Amino acid sequence: MSDITQTLPSHWKYVSEGGATIVFSYVGPPDPTYDGMVLRLRKAVNGSPEQEATGEDEPDDPVIEYQTRCMERVFPQENLPRLQSVRLERKWLKGLVEMHDFKRPEARRGKDHVDFSRKKGVLATDLVGGDWIAVEIKPKWAFLPSATHLSGDTKMAKTQTCRFCMHSYMRNVEDQKYVNNYCPLDLFSGNVGRVHKAIDSLWDAWEHSSGSVNNLKIFAHGKVVKPGQVERLVREDVVASTSPEKIREVFKEAVCNTLLRSPVLTIISRLQRSLDVLDIEGLSKLWREAELQSPLYRSAYASYFEQPVSSEKIPPATPLGVPSTHLPASEPTISDWVEFLDTFQSAGVAGMDHTQPRIENLRYYLLAYLLSATFKDCSIIVKLDFLGLENITEYKVHPIAVIDLDPKGLDRLQRWQELDRGIVYNYTPAERKVCVDGWAELSGVFD
Ligand SMILES: [Zn+2]
Incomplete structure (x- = not known):
């Protein structure tokens, strides 16, 4: 599994967010692991008690499990975005937020934030972000x-x-x-x-x-x-x-x-x-x-x-x-x-x-x-x-x-x-x- 600390927070750009996740795209120096990929992180509601850190054996994000165990059975692999787990680190996530949080819509910022307790995030194919x-x-x-x-x-x-x-x-x-x-x-x-x-x-x-x-x-x-x-x-x-x-x-x-x-x-x-x-x-x-x-x-x-x-x-x-x-x-x-x-x-x-x-x-x-x-x-x-x-x-x-x-x-x-x-x-x-x-x-x- 790759480790997000191989990159710097400045290598990522805020793209968008939904109710549960927030997405950054890779804009750092050429790197086969990260080129053309986005990083999807889970969010936590502001003021909610922080999740107990689950340690190194934290399971992969359920999105990955659902895709590999279910969706790959009904769609050819080339028609699904490539998803993989990436190891996260609290200090790195804090740095990412410090650098990019101002890009988020204010209404969102008032509600939730990147969940710092997560040990794993999702790297996914960047489907919209390239020269096409x-x-x-x-x-x-x-x-x-x-x-x-x-x-x-x-x-x-x-x-x-x-x-x-x-x-x-x-x-x-x-x-x-x-x-x-x-x-x-x-x-x-x-x-x-x-x-x-x-x-x-x-x-x-x-x-x-x-x-x-x-x-x-x-x-x-x-x-x-x-x-x-x-x-x-x-x-x-x-x-x-x-x-x-x-x-x-x-x-x-x-x-x-x-x-x-x-x-x-x-x-x-x-x-x-x-x-x-x-x-x-x-x-x-x-x-x-x-x-x-x-x-x-x-x-x-x-x-x-x-x-x-x-x-x-x-x-x-x-x-x-x-x-x-x-x-x-x-x-x-x-x-x-x-x-x-x-x-x-x-x-x-x-x-x-x-x-x-x-x-x-x-x-x-x-x-x-x-x-x-x-x-x-x-x-x-x-x-x-x-x-x-x-x-x-x-x-x-x-x-x-x-x-x-x-x-x-x-x-x-x-x-x-x-x-x-x-x-x-x-x-x-x-x-x-x-x-x-x-x-x-x-x-x-x-x-
Ligand atoms: Zn009709």
Whole structure:
């Protein structure tokens, strides 16, 4: 394992931070271990008691374990960022903070700081920070659900209009900011014309939102490109001879060309649909059935079960994913995910009849739904060389990287179920959008 003290705090540059981690990129002298890498450090809340130092045997960051034990089983290694553990040292971390903390947004500084007690951090491939264009796309839901488990009042909407398009409609009604016409089913279709359409819609939403749209971000030389700065995407020798319209066209073709040559979107689509086979409605029904069958629940509400008809009030239902004495539901650990993937990737799954899910498989379906959500929420990074005017087939195609593959917890299910209802019931446009799931059409397997 490399040791961060091989570098100086001044060899690193503050890049960004999220809720739990903060990221620095390496800008020091050439070094094969650190060139092209970022350092990801865990944060601690200001004023919280410092974690007991765990000593030399501190486990690797869970991000590394989750990737090596789970995600490498579903994606080719070249489509995942390289992650490795790096040894940290308190004095070095203090020096890093002293030098760079002023670069952090003030609101963040008031809240948390680099966790000095950690003995290990994560080195990861710097996907956006080099001399290339990095296009970050959040593709979202890839499929239309099967009608099997949908209720009468959602079936029509859900099997015609995809989840993302219904959600966009609701967002637009709520804040009227801009219309997002992007349909993920176009992006996932594998069809050149439809992928072009998807990229065009993403670009429009990017322009109309002044670059704040969540589904498309563009970086050049590691810096965010805003609409109106598109000449930054072009090679220096041709920048004088291109128009913004031409740049948009070449960009679209280059992104499309990379997407269609990569297995990544196909893998994400296949995973999403084979993991979310019940829809949240079917999952919720199975959850309730399991509760009704639970011996503890039946004895707690014995009078109801003895005379289930008429007078007796229906006993209360526990919300989806919330553990109770009748139906324990523990948050999945990494070992649970490994075990789940063993089952998911085994031949036995093919024999499961998802049209009639069994109560004893509830845990399987819960974890499957959560993992599907991970793939509905991940992003991909398309790496492009700076754009020229030559034929698109002459461009070098770089591997696409899949990022933001964090495991989701059962505690999210209840909120997702409410959101799902909200989205469907609020979908009342003058004319319903018809989204075409090219996969279902082709195979019919998923009906
Ligand atoms: Zn759609």
